[in-house]
Amino acid sequence: MAVFVCTRCGNCCRAIGPQIEIERRLGAKDCYCRFRLTGERSLVHLDPGFSLPDEDEPIESGICPFLADGEGGALCTVYTTRPRWCREYQCIAMQIANQQGERIGKVSGRRSLSTINPELLACWEQQIRPLTSQDDGTWRQQAGTILRRAGYQVKIYDGTDDA
Ligand code: SF4
Ligand code: SF4
Secondary structure, three states: OOOOOOOOOOOOHHHHHHHEEEEEEOOOOOOEEEOOOOEEEEEOOOOOOOOOOOOOOOOOOOOOEEEEOOEEEEEEEOOHHHHHHHHOOOOOOOOEEEOOOOOOEEEEEEOOOEEOOOHHHHHHHHHHOOOOOOOOHHHHHHHHHHHHHOEEEEOOOOOOOOO
């Protein structure tokens, strides 16, 4: 299995981020935030170089108030103390199912396959691991094509594929 490499696409933060709100400020660097879905609270501290947005500064709707654009992609400004629900979020870049629609594997981060299915693992090692494209979008499309030809159902989570 490949080592997990985060692409910093920010999809995880866009998925759960809208459920996070700043509940109580404790100065410019600390606050309690709340996960709307469960009501759970968490104390977070802004990482070095970051401060809480001003209270009267509008926070873009549909994103986490702690998500920022950084060099190389999305950036969590409270990464060191990010809440439990963020730590436990399961990254999924690609979902793979068999012909019966049963989920048998997933790809997370850049190119990390998780599966215990020996046929899928063999297909991955023989046909997908040799792919050389450095562009993640191209690689995902190529990998998806190979998997579909091999009879698998594939869902790619990059906003470009609804198959
Ligand atoms: S707190 Fe950080 S890890 Fe959690 S959703 Fe917001 S930006 Fe992402
Ligand atoms: S690769 Fe996964 S963990 Fe990294 S930012 Fe994208 S969705 Fe989140």
